[in-house]
Amino acid sequence: MFGDSITTDHISPAGSIKDSSPAGKWLQANGVLKADFNSYGSRRGNHEIMMRGTFANVRIKNLMVPGVEGGVTVHQPSGEQMAIYDAAMKYVNDGVPTMVFGGEEYGTGSSRDWAAKGTQLLGVKAVITRSFERIHRSNLVGMGVLPLQFIGNDSVQTLGITGEETFDLKGLEGEIKPQQEATLVIHRKNGETKEVKLLLRIDTPIEVDYYKHGGILPFVLRQLLAA
DSSP states (O other): OOOSOOBHHHHSOOSBOOTTSHHHHHHHHTTOOGGGOOBTGGGTTOHHHHHHHTTOOTTOOOTTSTTOOSSEEEETTTTEEEEHHHHHHHHHHTTOOEEEEOOTTBTBSSOOHHHHHHHHHTTEEEEEESOBOHHHHHHHHHTTOEEEEEOTTOOTTTTTOOSOOEEEEESOSSOOOTTOEEEEEEEOTTSOEEEEEEEEOOOSHHHHHHHHTTSHHHHHHHHHHHO
16 A cells, blocks of 8 residues: 555666565575676566565555555465565465555556566556556556546545455446546555445556456467457
């Protein structure tokens, strides 16, 4: 759960690789000396490194871990604090799809392709925000990740979302239409349930096709195979 103005530099892997980070640990486990780690940029062709560096910026602030900076989260329902990558892999292994929540201008900044690629590789199925930066929204669709927007004054804060809830998305089971409404069902720990309307930010018919195929690459490959 993130606040306002989360940039693609916050999301995308950048800078030097620390030995204590998930990427650093992976490199060491594969026989790479710390002196040879280099930067995420130099290893951008290696998805093992780049997915471990997604949401790992030292300045990113996850609202689930108040007062802490860096790519840390709380795994649910264990309550254990760990790296976002490690929690994401636990959810993937358990077959639990995940969501990212954000505030205003989510994905602002340079168009970094790994900001969307890394999000998808971590098992994130939807990103729900107050507003999106135009290109990052488009990149998410291109990777098969649903961009959804709160309506009116709704936000993580006004809805009292803490990250301890579980969620369902309804209204997208049949034919998807650009900018249709969807429903977020919030299941709180105390047993309460709340339904909230969201705006689907798949904005054009071609984006609907990209999403239905799981992203641009599978869409293009299927077009080529059908030709």
